[in-house]
Amino acid sequence: MKLLVTGGAGFIGSNFVLYMLKKYPDYQIVNVDTLTYAGNLENLKSIENDPNHVFVKADIRDAAKMDELIGQGIDVVVNFAAESHVDRSIMEPDIFVKTNVLGTQVLLDAAKKHGISKFVQVSTDEVYGTLGETGLFSEATPLAPNSPYSASKAGGDLLVRAYHETFGLPVNITRCSNNYGPYQFPEKLIPLIISKASEDEPLPIYGDGMNIRDWLYVEDHCSAIDLVIHKGRNGEVYNIGGNNERTNVHIIKTILKQLGKSESLMTYVKDRPGHDRRYGIDPTKTMTELGWKPRHSFETGIRETIKWYLDNKEWWTRIQSGEYQEYYSRQYGARLGDQA
Ligand code: NAD
Ligand code: DAU
Numbered sequence: 001m002k003l004l005v006t007g008g009a010g011f012i013g014s015n016f017v018l019y020m021l022k023k024y025p026d027y028q029i030v031n032v033d034t035l036t037y038a039g040n041l042e043n044l045k046s047i048e049n050d051p052n053h054v055f056v057k058a059d060i061r062d063a064a065k066m067d068e069l070i071g072q073g074i075d076v077v078v079n080f081a082a083e084s085h086v087d088r089s090i091m092e093p094d095i096f097v098k099t100n101v102l103g104t105q106v107l108l109d110a111a112k113k114h115g116i117s118k119f120v121q122v123s124t125d126e127v128y129g130t131l132g133e134t135g136l137f138s139e140a141t142p143l144a145p146n147s148p149y150s151a152s153k154a155g156g157d158l159l160v161r162a163y164h165e166t167f168g169l170p171v172n173i174t175r176c177s178n179n180y181g182p183y184q185f186p187e188k189l190i191p192l193i194i195s196k197a198s199e200d201e202p203l204p205i206y207g208d209g210m211n212i213r214d215w216l217y218v219e220d221h222c223s224a225i226d227l228v229i230h231k232g233r234n235g236e237v238y239n240i241g242g243n244n245e246r247t248n249v250h251i252i253k254t255i256l257k258q259l260g261k262s263e264s265l266m267t268y269v270k271d272r273p274g275h276d277r278r279y280g281i282d283p284t285k286t287m288t289e290l291g292w293k294p295r296h297s298f299e300t301g302i303r304e305t306i307k308w309y310l311d312n313k314e315w316w317t318r319i320q321s322g323e324y325q326e327y328y329s330r331q332y333g334a335r336l337g338d339q340a
Contacts, residue, residue, distance in 0.1 A: 007081030009033040014043035019222040060103035093148035100152035126150035130276035172232040177241035181218035207271035209249035212278040217301035220294035227290040241281025242294040269335035
């Protein structure tokens with residue numbers, strides 16, 4: 001099988017490429033990534049000499065290039081490429097629409113032209129908006145995105161759906177909850193807290209810190225996408241999540257405890273505008289129809305993740321320079337100086 005994976009130098013995409021090449025040593029992967037601030041070829045170091053992995057630095061909005069690449073006998077496209085950080089989408093929505101909506105459409109056109117056998121759109125539970133204290137997101141929950149990021153992901157999803165309904169393109173959309181694990185860029189909550197706490201720096205907590213996310217270890221997301229590729233019914237949406245709802249404060253206290261650091265580092269700052277209160281996924285369809293089951297409990301997953309960040313300090317210290325410094329002071333400078 002020949003796969004074209006987009007965004008395969010990012011957090012989940014690189015974990016997915018590593019997972020697939022290990023599980024299916026005879027599969028070929030063309031990995032397309034434009035290497036934004038979030039793309040990092042270091043994530044793929046262990047497979048740099050693997051003849052079944054070809055990295056191509058290209059933008060998914062480049063129609064001629066996507067046509068050329070997908071035209072080279074690709075069977076399956078898995079689209080991870082995206083602008084993925086909610087806070088950045090609040091600062092600069094523009095690039096989110098360009099990559100997450102227009103880029104997806106470019107890929108769909110090339111996939112349609114070359115008659116691929118599956119297009120998997122890697123989406124997010126954030127397209128469903130926010131939950132109250134009860135209930136879970138099912139695949140039938142109406143889309144109600146609240147941030148420019150989630151609105152752009154919902155836009156991409158709707159195009160994927162339309163290419164199935166109108167042109168019969170064999171598609172699936174996956175909607176997963178919050179991932180964590182190795183190679184996650186340190187702007188996201190868990191790696192941000194591990195890196196800042198290990199340096200005894202203040203830990204910015206938005207609002208009252210009682211927002212809830214449903215956490216899944218990244219490898220379990222990869223195994224679900226693998227099943228969707230091989231067993232997903234065309235045109236279907238599959239929700240992915242491991243029933244691990246935790247408040248942000250709980251996550252931060254867990255990390256502090258494991259690192260042996262003081263809770264006095266916890267710093268309440270001004271809330272994120274439009275901050276979704278709670279996410280919770282109902283994964284019943286994916287479990288019953290595809291036979292998916294997560295392998296990692298939150299307790300083992302977070303322990304392994306903390307250990308990975310401590311063992312791979314060089315990986316994230318290299319990232320914490322240049323563009324990231326500039327972003328960090330724009331995002332947190334005033335907030336940390338003027339706490340909530
Ligand atoms: P990430 O930001 O770590 O990686 C995104 C990758 O896409 C980067 O390597 C980047 O260089 C690449 N990219 C961005 N724009 C591109 C373009 N125009 N052309 C080619 N490549 C481009 O993101 P992630 O956390 O790994 O998320 C991957 C996907 O999974 C996204 O689509 C995201 O919406 C979705 N998702 C993420 C989570 C999560 O918790 N992180 C949960 C559910 C779904
Ligand atoms: O639910 C899936 C989504 O999860 C993905 O689609 C997104 O790509 C991914 O970034 C993630 O979005 P969140 O907004 O939930 O993740 P983030 O790590 O940015 O924030 C998690 C929670 O922690 C959220 O309630 C905001 C809070 N937070 C975050 C940061 C960065 C803080 O309190 N302080 C912070 O500094």
